[in-house]
Amino acid sequence: MMFLRQSSIVFGFIAATSNVAAWVSQSPSVASANRAVVSSATRTPTSLKMAEYSTADQVARFAAAQEEKNERFLNIDSVYNGNEIMGKRILVTGGNRGLGYEIVKQAVADGATVIVMCRSSNDELEELVGKWNVYSGIDVTDTEAVKGGMKRIKSDGGALDYVINNAGYFYEPCEKITDSSLNFEEQLKQIDICALGPLRVNAAAVESKALADDAKLVIITSQAGSAEWRKVQNKDEGGDYGHHMSRAACNIAGVLQAEELRSMGYSVLMVHPGFNRTEMTAKYKHIWDIEGAVEPSVGAKRVLYEAMQSSLENTGTFVNAEDGLQIPW
Numbered sequence: 433m434m435f436l437r438q439s440s441i442v443f444g445f446i447a448a449t450s451n452v453a454a455w456v457s458q459s460p461s462v463a464s465a466n467r468a469v470v471s472s473a474t475r476t477p478t479s480l481k482m483a484e485y486s487t488a489d490q491v492a493r494f495a496a497a498q499e500e501k502n503e504r505f506l507n508i509d510s511v512y513n514g515n516e517i518m519g520k521r522i523l524v525t526g527g528n529r530g531l532g533y534e535i536v537k538q539a540v541a542d543g544a545t546v547i548v549m550c551r552s553s554n555d556e557l558e559e560l561v562g563k564w565n566v567y568s569g570i571d572v573t574d575t576e577a578v579k580g581g582m583k584r585i586k587s588d589g590g591a592l593d594y595v596i597n598n599a600g601y602f603y604e605p606c607e608k609i610t611d612s613s614l615n616f617e618e619q620l621k622q623i624d625i626c627a628l629g630p631l632r633v634n635a636a637a638v639e640s641k642a643l644a645d646d647a648k649l650v651i652i653t654s655q656a657g658s659a660e661w662r663k664v665q666n667k668d669e670g671g672d673y674g675h676h677m678s679r680a681a682c683n684i685a686g687v688l689q690a691e692e693l694r695s696m697g698y699s700v701l702m703v704h705p706g707f708n709r710t711e712m713t714a715k716y717k718h719i720w721d722i723e724g725a726v727e728p729s730v731g732a733k734r735v736l737y738e739a740m741q742s743s744l745e746n747t748g749t750f751v752n753a754e755d756g757l758q759i760p761w
């Protein structure tokens with residue numbers, strides 16, 4: 433996840449309010465709603481020369497989408513069709529709360545069988561998916577627990593059509609060199625959860641032969657993993673070392689998985705889920721409105737929509753679920 437720190441928010445806001453047209457003309461990502469939909473449907477990741485990129489400045493991105501009445505961005509219902517996942521078996525990590533829970537809820541509403549791998553369960557979740565479909569007590573940093581859970585999932589039910597790696601963690605304070613707030617333990621923890629976590633889960637799914645022939649492995653990552661976008665989103669500030677490094681590591685692991693697993697028929701998609709109003713982003717409440725933060729039920733549809741578009745054609749790409757456009761590495 434990446435959010436503009438205060439100084440760049442002000443800069444972004446001025447840009448967005450006083451000069452939207454300039455941002456629109458500079459950015460290919462703020463094209464019309466139709467264009468965005470076409471672009472997401474025709475992404476050809478193997479040919480990055482053709483790629484259309486999303487915009488780094490979140491305030492400008494959201495302002496331009498509003499200015500252009502970009503339906504794909506502002507109203508996911510205009511493109512969302514859950515029929516594609518009806519009858520599919522979908523594993524969601526961290527599906528007990530936040531965005532993960534909303535993904536579970538949406539997929540169940542669409543007629544999917546949802547299996548949840550999480551640390552702690554709750555009654556609401558078990559009522560929704562069935563107690564037998566919740567594999568709790570599994571921390572994604574615990575290799576043996578993940579492997580054991582995946583073996584049980586395989587032996588308890590059929591093959592998984594989708595694996596949605598949603599579990600993640602963002603250390604609360606902003607880490608900086610200049611105020612001596614670097615926390616190396618927390619950095620390693622974030623890398624363990626956000627980068628190694630999806631790798632452990634996907635590897636365990638492959639090793640235990642839990643996947644359907646054309647399974648889609650989806651990794652919910654963050655735009656924070658884009659090195660290129662740090663020059664805008666962390667301009668003159670830096671900071672948040674652990675979280676942002678963890679997502680960059682997550683992304684390169686995703687690309688390597690895409691290359692390794694293509695011949696087996698499995699695709700790997702990295703998705704930035706947009707800005708969602710969850711516990712994780714409560715520290716950014718003051719910028720929820722200006723940066724277009726959505727309810728996690730909307731974020732869930734955005735993620736599922738992108739998951740449905742994932743295939744061997746676009747395997748190994750990094751997509752912004754807000755507009756369906758790619759994010760540069």
Ligand SMILES: NC(=O)c1ccc[n+]([C@@H]2O[C@H](COP(=O)([O-])OP(=O)(O)OC[C@H]3O[C@@H](n4cnc5c(N)ncnc54)[C@H](OP(=O)(O)O)[C@@H]3O)[C@@H](O)[C@H]2O)c1
Pocket residue numbers: 433434525526527528529530531532550551552570571572573597598599600601602625652653654655704705706707708709710711712713
């Ligand atoms: N919200 C956003 O705007 C945003 C933006 C960019 C990316 N993301 C990514 O989207 C995902 C969901 O975010 P969110 O906003 O829903 O966050 P959240 O409300 O903080 O929920 C995080 C989820 O991850 C689980 N989790 C954390 N550490 C875990 C571990 N070691 N093992 C297993 N599960 C673990 C949590 O389980 P417990 O209940 O056990 O803690 C919880 O289910 C995360 O990967 C996040 O990085 C979110």
